[in-house]
Amino acid sequence: MRNVLQRMRCVMDKDIGIDLGTKNISVYVKGRGLVFHEPTVVAIKRGNGKVLALGGAAKRMLGRSSRDVQVVNPMREGVIADLSATEAIFRHMFEQVLGYGSYRRSKVMICAPIGSTHLERRALRNAVQSVGARSMDMLDEPMAAALGAKLPVAEPVASMIVDIGGGITEAAIISLGGIVNHTSMRCGGEKMDEAIQSHVRRRHNMLISRGEAEEAKIHAGKAHPDLEDMVVTVRGRNLATGLPDAVKVTSAEIHEAIREQVSAIERIAHEALERCPAELAGDLMTSGINLTGGGSLLRGMDDYLREKLGIPVRVMDDPLRSIVRGLGYVLESPREA
Template sequence: MFGRGADIGIDLGTASVLIYIKGQGIVLQEPSIVAINNKSGEVIAVGEEARAMLGRTPQNITAIRPLRRGVIDDYEATEKMLKYFIHKAIGPRLIKPRIAVCVPSGVTEVEKRAVEDATRQAGARKVDIIEEPIAAAIGAGIDISRPCGSMIVDIGGGTADIAVISLGGAVVNKSIKVAGDNFDEAIMTYLRKKHGMLIGERTAEEIKKNIGTAYTRDFPVEMTAKGRNLVSGLPKNIVLSSDEIQEALAGPIDEIVWAVRDVLETTPPELAADISDRGIVLTGGGSLIYGLDKLIAERVGINAVIADEAISCVAVGTGLFVEYKYSRKNRRRNAYD
């Protein structure tokens, strides 16, 4: 434990952090949430423990998401969160780990540097940055080195990244700040306007996961949602149907579908033909909304499939990237010995 370094892949997501370790796979998956004492600035809780505090903290404690729309919103909180998760995943070590971190394809160089600096401060001896669509494609089992077009749509918490990949790089890509968090916000707005009811982030997320719908179901499903009456201020319970949530999610879902169309329309003809044959691969937690694959296929005329283990694809791909990179360097070094 103490004498050996580690190669780590981190999916530093707006909603969740996932950590992949060489030879072990995914070893950690926790919410990207930090609870902070407002007076002292001390971190009270991180991850699942902090998530349980959302909407339930006293005035002297604030539970925050240090990443917004795929980028760092609170640098210090992000650094502390990373340090906590890395230590939890690998324990104390004399040799600092080499870490690859994924970022949305649309981030600026300044935003990339912020992620790199925060990861170094959290305890990395070497940091590599990889774009999310590339990591997602690798994690989904796509051979990105081949000279043929593969299309990946990665829908996380803060961003949706769409890319056409060939020969190890993104030929065409687009990143939009519409994703899982927007689904939650759309549900909260719908309930406020349609039912005069206020709900929190956690309740919106539960509704999204349980009855979230992008394509009309053959048999609608229902669930009871609990919140507060907007007028009386008293607790209120209502029964929601998947048809209502489909209506609530129509706006952000349409934005993602149009982004997919935009990327396809600017894809070189040869690669577009490959994608037509191979289909579109969906990854990320947002891709699990019921019927999103069917809706995309219907709107763009190309088959769309959800990758196995869609939530962990980016983390696995990031880990495999760093694993391959340094194993290749070691082979080269040994060849010269």
């Protein structure tokens, strides 16, 4: 295990670990632990670019701010879509957790989707370097998640991760400290939220926010059609009257709306299993699939995949923080001479 960690860490310790997700950003500081876990949203004053709010405070301003305030999530489908807003998040966040200017002496390890392109990784590197960090290294998200779950990644056995994020879903099979094969697709929690918005507009003639759709998914959504039906009230604007309105939406409706995205997640896992070497396939019959990311919390996701794929499936403990826990594990592990 130490040899695996040594290869990941290159030749120097890292002070800060960052999991920059589509939905949330988490920061781990060596010796201090998890110091920041907030939505990836920033509120910026138009004109001077001053950061007014970050994280949950900024998310609560979505759709409610005045014209001179821009509230933005700079991530789309797991990668940076707005570089300047990402740089603003990093600068403001580092000043909050490390103190003004101290982050310029820091070394950073940041996670990236294994399916991201060279240009997308360069944008991530540019965002970190723009705030003056001393150095930066990258770790693939599935490997970080596996380390966070304390899977035997250094052993000659197969461990499989399916990371269902806000903008991207990735499946990876790991053995002997490396990723044997992987698949990824730009689908996840955000596509589900958009599908719920479209369903409510089509079925109930009502416009709801993405945040309202997300809340409906969290409280009443289900991946498996046979699970108990629930009812949730969503609020928005009636398109016929133009007035505020509310309607009740069932779990069955939400399942129908997000069925395509749930099926896509199953196909991603299926493809990774299809390409798994025969020597490792037998291991997965016992060790199964480990789910991480916010999408793994969708009710019945583990049951659905278990039924479709025919192998054990389990949701990791605290799947929203599994990647940053893996980063912390790397940062805190002593480096061999």
